Amino acid sequence: MTRLTQARIETLASAALLRHGASERQAGALAAAIAAAEHDGLKSHGLMYLPTYCEHLTCGKVLGQAEPRLTQPAPAVVAVDAANGFAHAAIALGLPALIEAARSQGVAALAIRNSYNCGALGYHTESIARNGLVGLGFTNAPASIAPWGGRKAALGTNPWSLAVPDGRGGARFVIDQSASVVAKSEVIKRARAGEPIPAGWAFDASGETTTDAGEALKGTMAPAGGYKGVGSALLVEIFAACLTGANPGLVASPFSGTAGGPPGTGQFFLAVSPEATSAGAFAGNLETVAGAFNGEARLPGTRRFGARERNATEGIEVAAETLATLEKLAGTAA
Secondary structure, eight states: OEEEOHHHHHHHHHHHHHHTTOOHHHHHHHHHHHHHHHHTTOGGGTGGGHHHHHHHHHHTSSOTTOOOEEEEEETTEEEEEOTTSOHHHHHHHHHHHHHHHHHHHSEEEEEEEEEOOOSOHHHHHHHHHTTTSEEEEEEOOSOOBOOTTOOSOOBOOOOEEEEEEOSSSSEEEEEEEOSBSSOHHHHHHHHHHTOOOOTTSEEOTTSOEEOOHHHHTTSEEOBTTTHHHHHHHHHHHIIIIITTTOOOTTTSOOSSSSOSSOOOEEEEEEEEOHHHHSTTOHHHHHHHHHTTOOTTOOOTTHHHHHHHHHHHHHOEEEOHHHHHHHHHHHTOOO
């Protein structure tokens, strides 16, 4: 096990992406998010995915030289066509305009289309919260959840995220959760390691609960809360696909493997100014709500913030095998 700084991980990840065909814009935005995920202890959204990103640049599932295009069709609406590049570059382009619009209009929306996996969704909503706004985000994914009572996937794991400002330039808390019991990346991580998954995470191709990660990837993900999880996935699909003009999960190509062209999925963000909506009561009411989470009761994101603080002083643990892969992809291996 080796310990690296966040900056070192970002530098190596950027070099790997550039070496496989990404532009400076595309590589920079994604590398920063990969390093931030590692810094926050979110291994399933960090370096684990870098080989896939590089593979997708090579096979054309992601267009490394894509130039995202921003328009503002209404005073409170910002739209970005990701042009089949990485989601991170498109979101980075759109967020400043979203924040400016929310401050002037009270509430604003950012719609991203022709996009790709955006990694940890909370990374993006937290950027909104750091600007003193409540951030709500949705991102759809290739279909992997079946309708309640069915066996054929119709909706993605479709995460949503809420980040709430703390009034001091940070986030009071961040919720980032998928519509499935667990993010699909957690199943992929265990399948690669040859490890089982807990019962209740997923179903095999015949619709039966399985603890075999490989068989789970041939079947469907279990929705969180049963039929309520399907409702959550459908909510996200409306915002991230239907309202953005992106591909629904049913027609999006997979985020794994090389089959199909660019997935063309989408993201949707809302930014709300507390000053515009709460008549000055936001901060006090937030503390009333958050105050119930004390002692053993933790606010969402507590583990993420704890890992961030710890890794800032101790360095980020990177497995020897992961580091070797990273250096090989970046072209820095001895």
